[in-house]
Amino acid sequence: MRHLMSPLDFSVEELDRLLDLANDIEANPSRYAHSCEGKKLATLFYEPSTRTRLSFEAAMLNLGGSVLGFSSADSSSAAKGESVSDTIRIISCYADICAMRHPKEGAPLVASMKSSIPVINAGDGGHQHPTQTLTDLLTIRSLKGRLGNFTIGLCGDLKFGRTVHSLIQALIRYPNVRFILISPEELRLPDNIRDGVLRKNHQDFCEEVRLEDAMPELDLLYMTRVQRERFFNEEDYIRMKDFYILDREKMKLAKEDMLVLHPLPRVNEISTEVDDDPRAVYFRQAQYGVYVRMALILTLLEVEVC
Numbered sequence: 295m296r297h298l299m300s301p302l303d304f305s306v307e308e309l310d311r312l313l314d315l316a317n318d319i320e321a322n323p324s325r326y327a328h329s330c331e332g333k334k335l336a337t338l339f340y341e342p343s344t345r346t347r348l349s350f351e352a353a354m355l356n357l358g359g360s361v362l363g364f365s366s367a368d369s370s371s372a373a374k375g376e377s378v379s380d381t382i383r384i385i386s387c388y389a390d391i392c393a394m395r396h397p398k399e400g401a402p403l404v405a406s407m408k409s410s411i412p413v414i415n416a417g418d419g420g421h422q423h424p425t426q427t428l429t430d431l432l433t434i435r436s437l438k439g440r441l442g443n444f445t446i447g448l449c450g451d452l453k454f455g456r457t458v459h460s461l462i463q464a465l466i467r468y469p470n471v472r473f474i475l476i477s478p479e480e481l482r483l484p485d486n487i488r489d490g491v492l493r494k495n496h497q498d499f500c501e502e503v504r505l506e507d508a509m510p511e512l513d514l515l516y517m518t519r520v521q522r523e524r525f526f527n528e529e530d531y532i533r534m535k536d537f538y539i540l541d542r543e544k545m546k547l548a549k550e551d552m553l554v555l556h557p558l559p560r561v562n563e564i565s566t567e568v569d570d571d572p573r574a575v576y577f578r579q580a581q582y583g584v585y586v587r588m589a590l591i592l593t594l595l596e597v598e599v600c
């Protein structure tokens with residue numbers, strides 16, 4: 295039985311197969327409409343979510359399966375003090391696969407050790423968000439035509455943003471990827487990723503504070519929200535929250551085929567005037583999230599579709 299805790303749990307070849315499957319699902323949805331009939335997905339969300347939880351649910355429903363779960367710790371027995379390990383033992387009796395989001399780093403890993411069904415990490419604190427990374431890889435490969443041979447700017451809250459941490463780890467496995475890390479001093483990438491992942495793997499990267507300076511070089515711009523819920527005090531958040539605002543003026547500095555991605559939700563970091571720019575692909579990215587989660591469920595449940 296396999297779980298998904300980190301994007302590195304799949305080899306590059308396995309990832310290629312998963313993304314191929316997601317593209318086939320996009321092209322032939324009816325072929326997959328009954329492939330998980332009789333199977334149940336549990337969504338255990340101890341932290342707020344719109345896209346991740348609902349895209350998992352939509353994915354399972356599109357496959358003909360059913361869903362159950364909870365969307366906040368308050369509405370589960372966690373409020374009574376139940377441990378994640380006990381909860382997962384119970385959920386293993388009710389469902390065939392589960393997606394778990396938790397504010398504590400490592401909670402889904404603890405759950406996976408006690409689980410008799412596949413557990414998918416749907417975001418653990420500021421640590422990892424592997425299914426967002428699968429979504430990002432599918433979006434980049436589908437719309438850019440390749441994984442590798444590009445310069446990507448990662449902009450915003452690189453300290454607390456788990457999507458960025460997972461994406462960097464996944465992208466260093468592809469050839470010739472250059473990273474420009476764009477953040478205020480206080481929200482720079484944590485040392486364990488800068489030194490432990492980028493430097494350790496001799497990856498080409500640089501750090502910038504001004505988005506305008508990086509813009510002309512980018513093939514991809516990955517914008518992120520300042521992660522309010524992970525700040526220790528509100529004043530720091532207020533000082534940082536509007537540090538970057540991508541608007542039409544800044545988009546004029548970008549290449550004509552640069553793509554703008556964002557895991558969403560957006561707050562102010564992308565002005566709505568950018569939404570109509572053909573280079574803004576963040577809403578399409580959310581759609582790719584459903585296809586890739588369908589592919590992931592099929593893969594972890596080892597369902598063969600002929």
Ligand code: NCD
Binds near residue numbers: 346417426456519557
């Ligand atoms: C991201 C997350 O939860 O980390 N959202 C998502 O899953 N699409 C990004 C964020 O909350 O800023």
